[in-house]
Amino acid sequence: MAIQPAATGGQYIDSTGTVRRVRALIAVGHTLIDIAEAANVAIARVQTLAAGYPSLRRTVAERIANAYRALSETPGANTRAKNRARANGWAPPAAWDDDTIDDPQARPEWTGHCGTDRGWWTHRQQDIPVCAACDEAHAQWKAEHNHLPRSEFMTSLSASRASASRRGESIAHDGRELLAQGYTYEHAAERLGITLPYLHHELRRHPVAVDEQEAAA
Structure with missing residues (x-):
């Protein structure tokens, strides 16, 4: 009675990593059809994952992971897919670490400095959506510097912007x-x-x- 059954392909698991993989592929221009064909799953399933469905069968997760490995190194050509990802703030494969993409607590690393004020400026200079971690860091930076006289505040702001420029x-x-x-x-x-x-x-x-x-x- 105490023996636990082995995990099977039909077991439902958290979809966090799979959702991120699907969205990342969309961010680099792959369509739902591209992803579905590479993963050998139904297009409707990929669509629900892109929308953020919270769970899926382990077998589907493994197929999506295989498709991700096959497609993530090659940009797609669909501008509409890229625009959809940009509008929703979905991170591309380059922003995710393969070792942590399945961790619900992990955050995408867009700039090499995400979670800092430098990261916020780098987002702006690259003209990509600012991630939540950088928005929080920039807000904190302003709160910590708001006590400065206006001229000193602007000097510090310029220095922070320049650090990203380098x-x-x-x-x-x-x-x-x-x-x-x-x-x-x-x-x-x-x-x-x-x-x-x-x-x-x-x-x-x-x-x-x-x-x-x-x-x-």
């Missing part, structure tokens, strides 16, 4: 590394977790220095 140099460097490995511009942007226009913007803002060109020759 990330552009790293983006340009990492982007060129990926391009040199054969990635397309779009795929490099997806790997870095940024928008394609933002990658182009930082590459233009931070051209390769002469000494870097000589070192690479």
